[in-house]
Amino acid sequence: MKILVCVSKTPDTTAKVAFKDSNTKFDDAGVQWIINPYDEWYSLVRAIELKEKDAAVVIHLVTVGLADAEPVMRKALALGGDEAIRINADSHDSFYIASQIAAIAKEGNYDLIFTGKETIDYNGSSIGGMVAELLDMPYTSLVLKFDLNGNTATVTREIEGGEEVSEVNLPLVVSSQQGMAEPRIPNMRGIMAARSKPLKVVEPIAVDALTSIVSFELPPAKAGVKLVDADNVAELVKLLHEEARVI
Amino acid sequence: MSVLIFVDQADGHIKKSSFEILTYGADVAKQLGTTADALLLGATKEDLAALGKYGITKVYHIDNANLNNLDAQVYAQVIADAATQTNANVIVCSHNQTGKAVAARVATKLKAGLVAGACALPDTSNGFVVKKTVFSGKAFANIKIASAIKVISVNPNSHSTVIGDGNATVETLNINVPTPKVKVTAVNKISGDIPLTEADIVVSGGRGLKGPENWGIITDLAKALGAATACSRPVSDADWRPHHEHVGQTGIQVAPNLYIAVGISGAIQHLAGVNRSKVIVVINKDAEAPFFKAADYGIVGDAFEVLPKLTEEIKKLKASA
Ligand SMILES: Cc1cc2nc3c(=O)[nH]c(=O)nc-3n(C[C@H](O)[C@H](O)[C@H](O)COP(=O)(O)OP(=O)(O)OC[C@H]3O[C@@H](n4cnc5c(N)ncnc54)[C@H](O)[C@@H]3O)c2cc1C
Ligand SMILES: Nc1ncnc2c1ncn2[C@@H]1O[C@H](COP(=O)(O)O)[C@@H](O)[C@H]1O
Numbered sequence: 001m002k003i004l005v006c007v008s009k010t011p012d013t014t015a016k017v018a019f020k021d022s023n024t025k026f027d028d029a030g031v032q033w034i035i036n037p038y039d040e041w042y043s044l045v046r047a048i049e050l051k052e053k054d055a056a057v058v059i060h061l062v063t064v065g066l067a068d069a070e071p072v073m074r075k076a077l078a079l080g081g082d083e084a085i086r087i088n089a090d091s092h093d094s095f096y097i098a099s100q101i102a103a104i105a106k107e108g109n110y111d112l113i114f115t116g117k118e119t120i121d122y123n124g125s126s127i128g129g130m131v132a133e134l135l136d137m138p139y140t141s142l143v144l145k146f147d148l149n150g151n152t153a154t155v156t157r158e159i160e161g162g163e164e165v166s167e168v169n170l171p172l173v174v175s176s177q178q179g180m181a182e183p184r185i186p187n188m189r190g191i192m193a194a195r196s197k198p199l200k201v202v203e204p205i206a207v208d209a210l211t212s213i214v215s216f217e218l219p220p221a222k223a224g225v226k227l228v229d230a231d232n233v234a235e236l237v238k239l240l241h242e243e244a245r246v247i
Numbered sequence: 248m249s250v251l252i253f254v255d256q257a258d259g260h261i262k263k264s265s266f267e268i269l270t271y272g273a274d275v276a277k278q279l280g281t282t283a284d285a286l287l288l289g290a291t292k293e294d295l296a297a298l299g300k301y302g303i304t305k306v307y308h309i310d311n312a313n314l315n316n317l318d319a320q321v322y323a324q325v326i327a328d329a330a331t332q333t334n335a336n337v338i339v340c341s342h343n344q345t346g347k348a349v350a351a352r353v354a355t356k357l358k359a360g361l362v363a364g365a366c367a368l369p370d371t372s373n374g375f376v377v378k379k380t381v382f383s384g385k386a387f388a389n390i391k392i393a394s395a396i397k398v399i400s401v402n403p404n405s406h407s408t409v410i411g412d413g414n415a416t417v418e419t420l421n422i423n424v425p426t427p428k429v430k431v432t433a434v435n436k437i438s439g440d441i442p443l444t445e446a447d448i449v450v451s452g453g454r455g456l457k458g459p460e461n462w463g464i465i466t467d468l469a470k471a472l473g474a475a476t477a478c479s480r481p482v483s484d485a486d487w488r489p490h491h492e493h494v495g496q497t498g499i500q501v502a503p504n505l506y507i508a509v510g511i512s513g514a515i516q517h518l519a520g521v522n523r524s525k526v527i528v529v530i531n532k533d534a535e536a537p538f539f540k541a542a543d544y545g546i547v548g549d550a551f552e553v554l555p556k557l558t559e560e561i562k563k564l565k566a567s568a
Binding site for chain 2: 013014017019037038041093094095098120121122123124125126127128129130132133134136137138139140141142144154155157158159160161162163164165166167168169175178179208209210211212213214215216217218219222223225226227228229230233234236237239240241244246247
């Protein structure tokens, strides 16, 4: 059983969002990079749990990124991946990224490919579906629970106002979210072991990007809060009804 | 050339977010000087000709038992085939759970650039540029699509529905529907509740409520307003509330007309999930709580005193309306 976990680096969740170069680039000055929470907390940890149950499971990690993505890959290895692959390219076009991942996946013949629900910076929620399409595999998205029984996965995914349970045979692509596993932190042994685990660097295949970022914008600043006295709740209701017109 | 809108339904009823994208798609078609058609998959209880009221010319309905549950692979195949047969060059869907499952696959099949999570109509003055939310609502990016065919998935609650007159013609298409590989074995709906991502009003509770036994004041207010309920992450982590109510950067992102935050401090990760709300009301006993900086209206006070009063006042308003 071979699992490929897609890992992307994202700014720390408290990072200040600002832009540079006439609002065409994210300003990463002083930004701390972390593993995209969905990739770390849910995809990777669930893969590790599957490996703990079945020693035959092999976990590979893949990222599309430049050398500055290596610290987060080392951290992912410290949590429990067996081997990491970095595709040496920098892109924000989902199709470009997915094509790179699909090329690696084809070569590695994976039974299961985990992606996160979305990256918390570009919020595409797209890579999993694209990789699945490129590999002609089924795709279950926004997965809350994932179990394996031999070659069959039992998957609970989020639907509007509820959950849906389904069964599907491997190979399969999944996008994971809260519920699939509990966050863990790497231990000292994992951190030591990660130093000697392979982190392969491969060059990207030629793919044309289909989209490009023209510019970024910040939302207009709020006018400021209108405070209502706690003893005058009726005033708030009046404001919401007559001024804001939302009730 | 035409615009094709993929209409999503639940239990045979078209979702609110899909009515929004009918108007969005019709507006895109107007901008491009072409027509907007809709595509609906699986059994339906809706009067499809009536979609003409949203500016739709033709409704393509493919009623096949293999489409009654969502298998992303099957749906994407059918939507892409329909787009090709009808010569569509812009495909619009909602960035809801279904859209997140299928839009990327459809785009890949058609070698089309995708903007996922669009929040405005495209700017076609110089190419084809679509604004989308990034950094979990903390910013926007303008994305240029270079390919001939474009796929746009639109954030729920970001485009208002416009209803006019007219009738659409309803047709089917000759499309081969593959057998799903994903076999649905159970659907668990949380009955009675309003789905969070569809709600106009959301009442949300945080750790300030002290424990799950106190949630009555939240649900009472939500009931009076016809609102959905939500919570902060520590609340769902502690199992005070179900996980699907957790909003924020790592939870659900909502954009209702009104978001009422009760006993929530307003951490940056929480704000990321709610800052697209049109109006934010914060009720917190600490005047220094960061949430007040992101709020439109606020009450500094004890939730346990303020909320029951607020619920009473809302009931009075509703009774007088
Ligand atoms: C990587 C990462 C991702 C995260 N993602 C999310 C996310 O998606 N969503 C999310 O919500 N959080 C997220 N968090 C957690 C976030 O940082 C905050 O810890 C969390 O939002 C705080 O929840 P809270 O406001 O309910 O609790 P607290 O911060 O404990 O705030 C409780 C508030 O209640 C007020 N209060 C207390 N008693 C009363 C009373 N009687 N009446 C009125 N007010 C009262 C207090 O003044 C206080 O402001 C994330 C954190 C990290 C590190
Ligand atoms: N550059 C990348 N390298 C590897 N995986 C990625 C990359 N970008 C996104 N992913 C994966 O795809 C998921 C969804 O990302 P997105 O579609 O960009 O929101 C992420 O959670 C990752 O698992």
